[in-house]
Amino acid sequence: MTAPVSTRRRDGIAEAGPLLQVSDLVVRFSTHDGTVHAVNGISFQVEAGETVGLVGESGCGKSVTNLAIMRLLPKPAGRIAGGRVEFDGLDLVQLAEADMRDLRGKEIAMIFQDPMTSLNPVLTIEEQMTETIRAHRKITRQESRDRSIELLGMVGIPNPESRLSSFPHQFSGGMRQRVMIAMALALEPKLMIADEPTTALDVTIQAQVLELLRDLTERAGTSVILITHDLGVVAGMTQRINVMYAGFIVETATTPELFAAPSHPYTVGLLHSIPRLNAERHEPLIPIEGAPPDQRRAPTGCPFAPRCAWRLPVCWTDNPALAPVAPGSRIVTSGPGATHLIACHNPPTAEEAAVGRPQRPGFVAAPPPGIVVDELAASLEATPATADEVVIMAGDEGPVSAAGAAGLPLPPEEGER
Ligand SMILES: Nc1ncnc2c1ncn2[C@@H]1O[C@H](COP(=O)(O)OP(=O)(O)OP(=O)(O)O)[C@@H](O)[C@H]1O
Ligand code: SF4
């Protein structure tokens, strides 16, 4: 292999440092309508054996991030426009295509939402599994068949030997996803990327498949990036969570810390919009008002500003960088002691996070500067507005999350999902 970036794998001994290091990753798509700013300079790490969640609404850049890691961005529209991806001592952005092909499946495996897009409908499960194994391992057909039977048994497929001759359509959705997990684990990858692996399944099957995934990857020591729009799914599965919005990571924390002290208005909104399965009475779910920004426009200001009840005038012009929630803390980027980071000029207090809206007397979200100036100019017969007048303008409370005061929805208990 070429393009080593560290000594991690040079001497074949496990080294300190993360298995995966993504630094300032930028992804763009060139389209007829202009450039899509899909991923805007994100950085994160995954340690060996760690499971990290990547969470956010549809279109925030979760899949694109991972397609970029795997160098599978749709060509020619998609490209890595900046940043580095280092995996186990290799620079994946620079790696030769042949080496990258060898790495996929063998060292980094992916599971998608719909197994039918990954499974070949005209080949039997045996053909697909043995082909995958033998593409990377020098073993006989019989040995790869035995390994396939073992793997299908491991993921809970009944009568695995006889099911080998089945075609994908002869399995239920949940069973197909189990087959995908078996195939992904066949080569004992170091990293598994699971992109919405259970979204298409009903809730009971979803819980079983997630538990299986957690159990098998824990036992094998496989690192996992779990992609989902559902905070409930990552709650019981991950050690750390990165919350994405409009191509940025806006909050990152260990899983217990993120649920105990959500600190970015977007995360607070997400938490108020998921069901609280262990609640004594049902709290109303509060969807986040508005829609994510059009990513064909270059981002200016905080991308969440149009939907944020906490916004200040500065939010319309300056996009805040990720910084420790507790100012001045030493930054640890992975593992159980990872620092809680947010990108926000005006984070909610704990009390505000619990109720889902600002509680400071007289506080109103800063309206967009241009509109405010226009409105004030009209009402004051063309007298220009000052910044102070903009902030205190009455009657514009911005979008608010009208959650009840009963506290944040809690993540589902293990076993309740
Ligand atoms: N082939 C493409 N051409 C142009 N833009 C694209 C392409 N694929 C993705 N994008 C854009 O990149 C952005 C990120 O998309 P991505 O698929 O990563 O979202 P996601 O977070 O995975 O959403 P979902 O939860 O719906 O899967 C979106 O604005 C999307 O429209
Ligand atoms: S307070 Fe400002 S910086 Fe923070 S999320 Fe709201 S708009 Fe963005």
Ligand SMILES: [Mg+2]
């Ligand atoms: Mg996606």
